[in-house]
Amino acid sequence: MTSSDPPRRRPTIADVARRAGVSAAAVSFAVNDRPGVSPDTRERILVAARELGWRPSASARALTEARTRAIGLVLARDTEQLELDAFFIRFLSGIERALTDADYALLLQLVPGGAGAALPAYERLAAAGRVDGFLLTDVELDDPRFALLEASGVPVVLAGRPVGECPFTWVETRHEEGMRGPVEHLAALGHERVSFFGGRADYEHVQVRLSRWREAIDAVGVEEGLAVHADDREAAAAAEVLLAGEPTAVVCASDVLALAVVGAARERGLAVPADLSVTGFDDSPLAALASPPLTSVRVDYGEFGEAAAGALLAAIGVADAPDYQPSAPELVVRASTAAPPG
Amino acid sequence: MTSSDPPRRRPTIADVARRAGVSAAAVSFAVNDRPGVSPDTRERILVAARELGWRPSASARALTEARTRAIGLVLARDTEQLELDAFFIRFLSGIERALTDADYALLLQLVPGGAGAALPAYERLAAAGRVDGFLLTDVELDDPRFALLEASGVPVVLAGRPVGECPFTWVETRHEEGMRGPVEHLAALGHERVSFFGGRADYEHVQVRLSRWREAIDAVGVEEGLAVHADDREAAAAAEVLLAGEPTAVVCASDVLALAVVGAARERGLAVPADLSVTGFDDSPLAALASPPLTSVRVDYGEFGEAAAGALLAAIGVADAPDYQPSAPELVVRASTAAPPG
DNA sequence: TAGCAAGCCTGAAGCGCTTCAGGGGAGAGG
């Protein structure tokens, strides 16, 4: 190092005030767009701030305003469950969109294990006042987080539909409606019996999709095939069970499950879509990449994240509640569906 | 609401002090494990704190300690680029592991667009003193973030190998070594010519993998096939170019690219692996799910994230520098590779 | 010309913690 490094102290509001020839209070007023500062004084202050590269210290602000300008998202999932999840990243980027506008930050915490394992994380963040609110996903029946968070008094918004009593506001997509598209599409292709392959039965969203699948089946007048549930991990084995029923069409509640079916079909010597039609859900990039590319259902999880975060900001009181009109899920037809054999 | 809600004020250190019959200073000493408090006083204080559900306010602490106990990670990638990325989630969960031990939090910011678009985000976070340090990924040649962050004086650790001058410490995996496995595996199967399919040529990691592929080719004495680069988006088209060279084996620098090759092969009527062997990289869940399941290379990005975050904590001065011995990449043989036809 | 309102700006307090200098009490040593 050639130049000496005086341990560079970050400039404070006092430095700006001195340089602009005003009081610290005036600087505060100016940067916070408050009345009571003449236009040219304000200008002088802003110039001084810019020249010094000063921004109000987030910590000091948090202390005086009793607001951290951050929200928390705690994900209690194992890494593998997140890796192929079309929901997570899209949701996240939607959240970021909403936060950026309000100059809020996202505190993300990943904890291995289920919702129970996440409780201490919520407790710590809440008790230390590290965040102004929480966004809850992967809501479970009798979710233990509800009581904890309600007691803490921190604003909370649920991303998803609560199963029972819920003390918080919640936001939801229209994902269930997406089950109609595949069923109608398959019926139109001539399939007379349609099966269902969904994730763990104790997830609310899986149940909803299952019942919407049933409704659609009834509505179009085809026969109800097998309905099988499986974790991603056991998907391959479950897919075999499913195929043992010799369906001509399987509607899956995720692209990952659909791939498992495609794989199992190939093992059995069945060609997709010639012998078996398969549809996915979420329209993750997977769907387009697979061979054959999967017919899938696209749900806009980005707007969902944006709406959820927006609702939370509204609950915190720093923004207006967004008017969220969830868009309808969209069937994306690709090459994994065709007329039934024969 | 039946019970009245006195606008629940979070307890402060003064409340705890009062309840324990000591001064606020004593409470501070006790919760920070500092000497100068007798064991039973300490106990009394901790009990009082627990009963009140009190934890030191993160904001107040941040102000006095001039430390926020948070680090920043800014991802300047489009959503689609993140969705199938085997690296990101694993890296993230490694980071979380390191942070949890030190009671640090992660501030995650996703910004659309490239590294340039991220600059304002870094500037805001740094100038407001919102984080104690940054983790940098997706390092580019002449990365504009270097100058900005060096000037800000915030500790930085690079996750990846810097291309040119770099003022920060960096941490890297041994991913490049992973190129040998596929090449040797294919040579052993009898392939005499092996092609390469990698991501954008201006990524450092792609270049390194390319040159390691070359080295491996030379070492095992097979012929060097085509080397093609493509973005994920143009992967399908590029795969056609690649296949026009009529290779019997393609080594890919990612699973996504490998899937593109598999898809293009199928279009051409080539069977994988009978007519064409393909290997992926990263061993994302994709690899196991694909049909046929992909032979791929597993790199431990979790330990990488943990090491990078650990190094950052060390740079900040709140932990010892971890002793990171990156594990060797591991070839995972599945069904996408076989002896060449004929 | 006096009186007043409006506009602009300042000083000081306070947010909840940490830290530091020092006070007081108990025990040990002379």
Added chain:
DNA sequence: CCTCTCCCCTGAAGCGCTTCAGGCTTGCTA
């Protein structure tokens, strides 16, 4: 019995901001 030392503990200052109650100018109006 007095002094010295060590151990516990406290009071007060200060971190960098926001906010609130005025004070000082202006420029009007009567």
